[in-house]
Each structure stands twice: as structure tokens, then as C-alpha cells.
Amino acid sequence: MLAAAVTNVTLSTNQYDAVYNVLSLTIAGMGASFIALLLLRNRLPQNHRTAITLGTLVMAIADYHYVRIFNSWVAAYARSPIHGHYIGTGIPFNEAYRYVDWFLTVPLLLAELVAVLELGSKRTRPLMIKLIVASALMVALGYPGQISPVHSTARTLWAVASTVFFAYILFVLIVEINRAMAGESKRVRGLMNALRLLLLLSWGFYPIAYLLPSLVGGADGVVITQVGYSVADLIAKPVFTFLIFRLSMMKAEDEAGGVDTTSANLPSAA
Amino acid sequence: MLAAAVTNVTLSTNQYDAVYNVLSLTIAGMGASFIALLLLRNRLPQNHRTAITLGTLVMAIADYHYVRIFNSWVAAYARSPIHGHYIGTGIPFNEAYRYVDWFLTVPLLLAELVAVLELGSKRTRPLMIKLIVASALMVALGYPGQISPVHSTARTLWAVASTVFFAYILFVLIVEINRAMAGESKRVRGLMNALRLLLLLSWGFYPIAYLLPSLVGGADGVVITQVGYSVADLIAKPVFTFLIFRLSMMKAEDEAGGVDTTSANLPSAA
Numbered sequence: 001m002l003a004a005a006v007t008n009v010t011l012s013t014n015q016y017d018a019v020y021n022v023l024s025l026t027i028a029g030m031g032a033s034f035i036a037l038l039l040l041r042n043r044l045p046q047n048h049r050t051a052i053t054l055g056t057l058v059m060a061i062a063d064y065h066y067v068r069i070f071n072s073w074v075a076a077y078a079r080s081p082i083h084g085h086y087i088g089t090g091i092p093f094n095e096a097y098r099y100v101d102w103f104l105t106v107p108l109l110l111a112e113l114v115a116v117l118e119l120g121s122k123r124t125r126p127l128m129i130k131l132i133v134a135s136a137l138m139v140a141l142g143y144p145g146q147i148s149p150v151h152s153t154a155r156t157l158w159a160v161a162s163t164v165f166f167a168y169i170l171f172v173l174i175v176e177i178n179r180a181m182a183g184e185s186k187r188v189r190g191l192m193n194a195l196r197l198l199l200l201l202s203w204g205f206y207p208i209a210y211l212l213p214s215l216v217g218g219a220d221g222v223v224i225t226q227v228g229y230s231v232a233d234l235i236a237k238p239v240f241t242f243l244i245f246r247l248s249m250m251k252a253e254d255e256a257g258g259v260d261t262t263s264a265n266l267p268s269a270a
Numbered sequence: 271m272l273a274a275a276v277t278n279v280t281l282s283t284n285q286y287d288a289v290y291n292v293l294s295l296t297i298a299g300m301g302a303s304f305i306a307l308l309l310l311r312n313r314l315p316q317n318h319r320t321a322i323t324l325g326t327l328v329m330a331i332a333d334y335h336y337v338r339i340f341n342s343w344v345a346a347y348a349r350s351p352i353h354g355h356y357i358g359t360g361i362p363f364n365e366a367y368r369y370v371d372w373f374l375t376v377p378l379l380l381a382e383l384v385a386v387l388e389l390g391s392k393r394t395r396p397l398m399i400k401l402i403v404a405s406a407l408m409v410a411l412g413y414p415g416q417i418s419p420v421h422s423t424a425r426t427l428w429a430v431a432s433t434v435f436f437a438y439i440l441f442v443l444i445v446e447i448n449r450a451m452a453g454e455s456k457r458v459r460g461l462m463n464a465l466r467l468l469l470l471l472s473w474g475f476y477p478i479a480y481l482l483p484s485l486v487g488g489a490d491g492v493v494i495t496q497v498g499y500s501v502a503d504l505i506a507k508p509v510f511t512f513l514i515f516r517l518s519m520m521k522a523e524d525e526a527g528g529v530d531t532t533s534a535n536l537p538s539a540a
Contacts, residue, residue: 056309064297090349091349097291100298104298104302
């Protein structure tokens with residue numbers, strides 16, 4: 001019973017609350033971002049909405065999973081009336097929710113980025129197939145490691161296998177962003193630069209959160225992993241998608257020759 | 271109470287979690303597809319939206335039922351604190367949710383396909399009546415078999431009766447798709463070909479999932495049936511409907527003579 005291992009840890013009230021409150025913050029953040037994207041989509045012309053449509057779905061899926069993760073956290077620990085610490089209830093904390101979430105949202109986030117880069121249908125299709133296959137393998141190979149005992153060889157082997165695909169995806173994305181920067185206006189290039197940096201920083205945190213329990217261990221390891229994954233998800237999903245929104249706006253404006261893009265919704269654009 | 275038979279099975283944590291996580295994934299998938307179809311419908315001209323409207327209803331109905339199935343799964347099994355396995359709580363797992371779902375969604379999915387084939391009102395009406403009657407009989411005759419004991423004669427007889435209508439529907443659909451392919455552009459024909467294949471693969475899985483408990487038996491039989499039905503539902507509903515969406519887009523574009531279909535949303539097209 002690998003998945004149950006987590007709840008053998010005893011948490012102080014502060015440790016328990018830190019995860020509890022960050023999970024709740026993430027539910028609010030994903031939900032608000034979902035609504036914001038619904039409200040903002042009309043500002044983009046029809047042919048520039050694909051990336052934002054995909055981002056909207058990401059927020060909905062992530063919000064659902066954070067509600068589930070929060071409930072699983074609450075079910076997994078109970079406050080001991082004797083010493084006031086939180087101890088495992090015997091119900092395992094379900095790590096799988098994060099992996100199911102990533103299984104669905106990582107391909108959508110990759111598609112979001114590819115959509116905004118506008119590489120043309122000929123290059124988009126094979127690129128998307130490569131990225132989706134790699135992301136499915138990355139997530140599927142990461143999960144058995146996540147639920148393996150902290151200092152086991154199995155955990156290390158799964159981690160390495162998953163990281164190969166992780167590195168491959170990141171490499172492909174950086175190369176594609178670099179390529180797509182040519183021929184764009186200066187401000188679009190500046191934003192793409194920021195996007196590249198954000199991608200490296202947020203994605204770079206996942207392997208760290210994955211490794212941390214082996215380095216820190218015990219209750220601190222559990223807290224840092226959960227808080228870390230949540231913060232990384234907030235950056236890799238909403239913050240990333242709002243940057244993509246700005247990029248879509250700028251590209252639409254550049255295309256329209258500096259004219260306000262809302263004009264594309266008017267009859268004159270037909 | 272025949273339906274209670276299922277909960278006599280003892281599941282390992284991994285077996286229980288596999289069903290639990292796939293059911294949760296399906297809730298997220300159906301929900302995200304529902305939102306996606308709502309966001310995408312504006313991209314189709316008014317007269318090409320019928321199929322997508324039907325598909326949107328299918329996602330809402332399926333999402334509702336998967337929430338119910340998930341809750342029924344959680345209620346039906348409890349983790350034994352002694353050996354850590356999951357054993358029946360005495361509350362039967364409600365197999366009827368799937369059948370009520372199919373009773374509502376199969377006619378809608380059939381109508382979705384018939385709508386996108388655009389056969390003309392004269393042929394559409396009798397075809398729809400035939401298909402709806404056959405699908406109601408298929409689902410209604412399948413359910414008594416599903417809740418019959420695994421190796422009973424009753425199960426086999428209900429299965430055979432249900433499969434007759436299943437085979438009839440599939441035969442009619444394939445014939446209609448083949449007919450409708452004539453006179454379409456090459457890329458539309460290619461997509462209809464993919465649709466035909468998807469229909470055979472996803473529908474083909476249901477009788478297999480139905481038969482599996484007789485072949486595999488025990489806990490593995492339960493897990494394979496539940497995971498199998500969920501995956502088949504994800505392919506037969508969202509994946510199928512997104513293919514139908516693409517087909518609707520292509521047909522609208524072909525009709526407009528290669529002009530971007532988004533122009534249909536502008537006043538000039540009214």
C-alpha cells in the first residue's frame with residue numbers, strides 16, 4: 001500500500017494549516033481565472049481565441065481537481081485532541097488527483113502555447129503529436145515514483161524516466177519559441193521572452209517538489225511538496241495563460257496594423 | 271437484490287484507486303468538454319449547430335451521471351483498517367446510472383451523427399425513429415443482464431437480445447455514413463472515414479466490457495468493466511463529438527466555398 005504512506009506523518013497545526021490554506025487559495029485562484037478568461041475572450045478577434053479557449057478549459061479542470069485535493073487533505077488528517085497535532089485518519093491522501101490533472105492539463109497548456117505561436121497547420125500537427133505523447137509519458141511515468149517510498153530505488157528510476165520526457169518537452173518548447181520570435185514586433189518578442197522565462201521557472205519547480213521529500217523528509221517534506229506544487233500550478237496555469245492572453249492581444253493588434261482589435265468584431269472586417 | 275453481488279468482491283488499494291481515479295478523470299473530461307462545446311459553438315454558422323447542441327447535452331448528462339457513479343463507488347466500498355483492502359459496505363454499487371445515462375445519451379449521440387450527415391428532412395425522420403427505438407431496446411434489454419449473476423443463463427439471454435439491436439444500430443449507421451460520403455469533398459470524406467472507425471472501436475468496446483466479468487471474474491473483472499466503460503464513454507462521447515465539430519466546420523467551410531466560416535456571425539451574413 002504505497003499511497004497510504006503519506007499519512008504516517010504527524011503534522012503540527014501550522015504545517016497542516018499551511019497546506020490547507022494554500023489549497024483553498026488555489027481553488028479561489030483557478031476559479032477566478034476561469035471567470036476572467038470567459039470575460040476577456042470577447043476582446044480577442046475570433047481567429048485569435050484558440051489559445052484562450054484551451055486555457056479556460058485548463059482552469060476548469062484544475063479548479064475541479066483542487067476541490068478534490070482539498071477534500072482529500074481534510075479526509076486524510078484529523079486533529080488529535082490529546083496533543084493537538086494532526087495525525088493520519090487511515091484514509092490515504094490521494095496523490096493521483098494531481099497526476100490526473102496534469103494528464104489532462106499539460107497537453108492543453110502545450111496546445112495553448114503552440115496555438116499562440118501560430119506556426120501554420122503543417123508544422124503544428126506533428127509538433128502537437130510529439131508533445132502530447134511526451135507529456136502523457138512524463139505524467140504516467142512520474143506517478144508510480146510519486147507513490148513509491150521516499151528513499152526507494154523505484155522512486156529514483158521512475159523519476160529519471162519521467163524527467164527524460166520533461167526535459168524533452170521543455171527543450172522542444174524553448175526551440176519553438178526562439179524560432180517563432182523571428183519576424184515578430186519588438187514588444188511581442190519581449191513578451192515571448194518573458195513567457196520562455198516563466199515556462200522554465202514554473203516547470204522547473206515540479207522536479208524540485210518531486211525530489212524534496214527525499215531531501216527534507218517527514219512533515220516538512222509533505223508540506224513543501226504540496227505548497228510547492230500548488231504555487232507551481234498557479235504560475236504554470238493562470239499566470240502563464242494571462243501572459244498568453246496578452247500575447248494574443250498584441251499579435252492581433254500587430255496584424256490589424258496597430259488598430260484596436262475589437263474592430264474585428266465589426267461588419268467592416270468581413 | 272442482484273446488483274449487490276458486485277460488492278462481495280474484495281479490492282486491493284490499487285484496484286479500488288484505479289476505478290476511483292478513472293471515474294474522477296471522466297468527471298473532469300466530460301465537464302471540460304461541456305465547457306469547450308459551449309465556447310466553440312459560435313465558430314459554426316447557425317445552420318450547422320444542431321449536432322453540437324446535441325453533443326453539449328450529452329456532456330452535461332454524462333457529467334451528472336459520472337458524479338453519481340463516483341459517489342456510488344465511494345459508498346459501496348470501505349477500507350478495512352485491519353488488512354488495508356477495500357470491502358463491500360453493504361450498499362450496492364448502482365449499475366443503473368450507466369444505463370440511465372445511455373438511455374438518454376445514445377439517442378442524442380445518434381441524432382448528432384444523423385444531423386451532421388445532413389440527409390434531408392425526408393430521410394432523417396424515419397431514420398431517427400428507427401434508431402431511437404432500437405437504442406431504447408438495446409439499453410433496456412442490456413440492464414437486466416448487467417445485474418444478473420455473472421455466469422447465469424439470464425445474463426446471456428439478455429445480452430444476446432440487447433446485442434441484436436446494438437448490431438442493427440451500428441449496421442444502419444455505417445451504411446448511412448457510407449452513403450453520405452458520396453458528393454463530399456476529399457477532406458470531409460477522410461474525416462467521415464475516421465468517424466466510422468471511431469464509432470466501430472468505441473461502440474465495439476461496450477459488449478467486451480459487458481462480457482469481461484464472465485471471462486476474467488472477481489475483482490479484476492469489476493475493475494476492467496468500470497475502467498473500460500469509462501474509457502469507451504470518453505471516446506464515444508467527447509472524442510466523437512469533437513470529430514463531429516470538425517466535420518461541421520469543414521462542411522460549413524465547403525458550403526461557403528472555402529470562405530472563413532466566422533463571417534457567418536457577422537450582420538452581412540444574416
